Amino acid sequence: MKLTLKIWRQKNVDAKGAFVRYPVDDVDPEMSMLECLDVLNETLILKGEEPVAFEHDCREGICGSCGFMINGEAHGPEKATTTCQLTMRHFKDGDELTLEPWRAKAFVFVKDLVVNRRAFDHIIEAGGYVSVSTGQAPDGNTILVGKEVADTSMDAAACIGCGACVAACPNASAALFTGAKITHLGTLPQGEPERERRALGMVAQMNAEEFGSCTNIGECSAACPKEIPLEVIANMNRDYVCASFRRRDDLPTPVTPGS
Amino acid sequence: MSNAGVLPQPASPVTFWQSTNGKKIVMAVTGCIMFLFVTGHMLGNLQIYDGPARLNAYGHLLHSLGEILWIIRGVMALTIILHFTATIQLALATNRARPVGYSRKESINSSYASRTMYWSGPIVLAFVIFHLLHFTVGAIHPHAQFVEGDVYGNVVAGFQVWYVSVWYIIAVSLLGLHLSHGISSMFQSVGLAHPRISPLLKFAANAIAAVIVLGYISIPISVLLGIVK
Numbered sequence: 001m002k003l004t005l006k007i008w009r010q011k012n013v014d015a016k017g018a019f020v021r022y023p024v025d026d027v028d029p030e031m032s033m034l035e036c037l038d039v040l041n042e043t044l045i046l047k048g049e050e051p052v053a054f055e056h057d058c059r060e061g062i063c064g065s066c067g068f069m070i071n072g073e074a075h076g077p078e079k080a081t082t083t084c085q086l087t088m089r090h091f092k093d094g095d096e097l098t099l100e101p102w103r104a105k106a107f108v109f110v111k112d113l114v115v116n117r118r119a120f121d122h123i124i125e126a127g128g129y130v131s132v133s134t135g136q137a138p139d140g141n142t143i144l145v146g147k148e149v150a151d152t153s154m155d156a157a158a159c160i161g162c163g164a165c166v167a168a169c170p171n172a173s174a175a176l177f178t179g180a181k182i183t184h185l186g187t188l189p190q191g192e193p194e195r196e197r198r199a200l201g202m203v204a205q206m207n208a209e210e211f212g213s214c215t216n217i218g219e220c221s222a223a224c225p226k227e228i229p230l231e232v233i234a235n236m237n238r239d240y241v242c243a244s245f246r247r248r249d250d251l252p253t254p255v256t257p258g259s
Numbered sequence: 260m261s262n263a264g265v266l267p268q269p270a271s272p273v274t275f276w277q278s279t280n281g282k283k284i285v286m287a288v289t290g291c292i293m294f295l296f297v298t299g300h301m302l303g304n305l306q307i308y309d310g311p312a313r314l315n316a317y318g319h320l321l322h323s324l325g326e327i328l329w330i331i332r333g334v335m336a337l338t339i340i341l342h343f344t345a346t347i348q349l350a351l352a353t354n355r356a357r358p359v360g361y362s363r364k365e366s367i368n369s370s371y372a373s374r375t376m377y378w379s380g381p382i383v384l385a386f387v388i389f390h391l392l393h394f395t396v397g398a399i400h401p402h403a404q405f406v407e408g409d410v411y412g413n414v415v416a417g418f419q420v421w422y423v424s425v426w427y428i429i430a431v432s433l434l435g436l437h438l439s440h441g442i443s444s445m446f447q448s449v450g451l452a453h454p455r456i457s458p459l460l461k462f463a464a465n466a467i468a469a470v471i472v473l474g475y476i477s478i479p480i481s482v483l484l485g486i487v488k
């Protein structure tokens with residue numbers, strides 16, 4: 001099948017960017033979106049042009065490296081699918097696909113379809129851990145975890161940190177990501193000791209990174225390849241209210257976004 | 260060699276009000292107060308169908324509250340100011356959060372109401388100011404005499420002016436749109452969500468908003484149709 005890829009080309013953050021149209025004639029319907037770009041890049045390299053930069057790693061939908069906007073939707077039109085898992089059979093012969101990087105101030109532009117998502121790392125650093133005692137491995141059944149609690153936590157833990165939620169949000173808010181991390185650790189008994197500091201720390205860092213505010217509209221959850229539910233945002237807010245009150249004299253300090 | 264460039268530099272702590280989450284919680288609480296007010300106000304207004312005596316007595320009762328009335332007015336003014344300030348600050352922060360927009364962006368899940376909160380809110384606020392000048396102060400009262408204390412007469416005379424009624428109906432409809440998102444959104448903002456209850460809440464929010472709109476606009480419509488005169 002034949003496709004036209006309209007791709008955002010920009011050398012670096014200071015350069016001026018623009019869309020460039022590339023016809024790709026030999027697209028196999030079973031190719032993934034990234035393989036389609038591989039094919040295009042081969043031809044660009046042969047022609048001596050600069051290949052299109054995009055991020056990828058596992059190509060199995062589990063690492064969270066890949067992702068860009070495809071026709072105005074983060075990770076493209078398929079539900080619960082990362083860009084690397086999106087096969088071209090979902091498009092029709094002759095379609096034009098608009099590929100654009102995630103756009104948010106907190107995601108510093110790097111090149112073409114690549115942005116720097118270190119803001120997410122800062123949020124994780126601000127509270128994405130649990131304390132464990134060293135020494136002998138504890139017995140597996142020492143701490144009992146209810147099925148519902150385990151499920152909630154595991155569902156939230158499915159977040160791969162791809163950034164589609166921020167990209168899809170009209171406010172460029174990172175509430176779904178931060179909520180997923182807070183829910184993942186905070187609902188488990190193992191995460192209980194740091195629960196309040198985690199909520200305060202991660203929320204403070206999320207704000208320091210200048211993500212937008214959440215208006216509870218749900219675009220994030222719909223774009224999320226792991227279908228993280230909106231409840232995680234409520235969990236974040238609930239932990240945040242309680243922690244803000246109990247630890248009002250002990251607010252954690254975020255790090256400056258640029259560092 | 261300096262490592263200042265690679266080591267994380269501490270910024271200042273983010274207080275409750277400085278955080279977007281904190282502001283949203285303030286918006287949820289103030290929104291809830293305004294929602295309760297709007298509901299109570301509508302129930303009060305519907306007494307118009309019981310005739311002039313009943314409605315005027317109700318107006319009298321409110322005025323006889325004296326200081327309490329002023330306390331309620333003060334709380335409402337503060338509520339509006341907080342809700343409004345938080346909105347402005349969040350809107351500015353949101354604008355900063357995406358300096359370069361998309362050439363193409365689809366909305367795949369959000370409701371129309373939720374995406375237009377920034378529009379419906381200010382229009383409703385403008386309406387509230389007009390409405391106070393219209394029926395409470397009596398400063399703007401086109402084509403009719405404002406009679407202090409004659410609530411019933413003022414309402415009927417006011418709504419007989421067709422464009423006043425049209426403006427009222429539009430503004431109240433926008434209020435309904437605002438509430439259809441707001442009523443469920445406030446629970447989410449303060450952290451109350453449940454996988455089974457939240458979808459029901461969304462439905463209930465739409466239903467409650469519809470009831471409020473119908474309750475309010477029935478009055479100008481009845482006046483224009485001559486049912487209430």
Ligand code: SF4
Binds near residue numbers: 161166220227
């Ligand atoms: S919440 Fe979903 S969309 Fe957001 S980073 Fe995690 S996996 Fe990606």
Ligand code: FES
Binds near residue numbers: 055065083
């Ligand atoms: S490349 Fe790993 S999720 Fe797509």
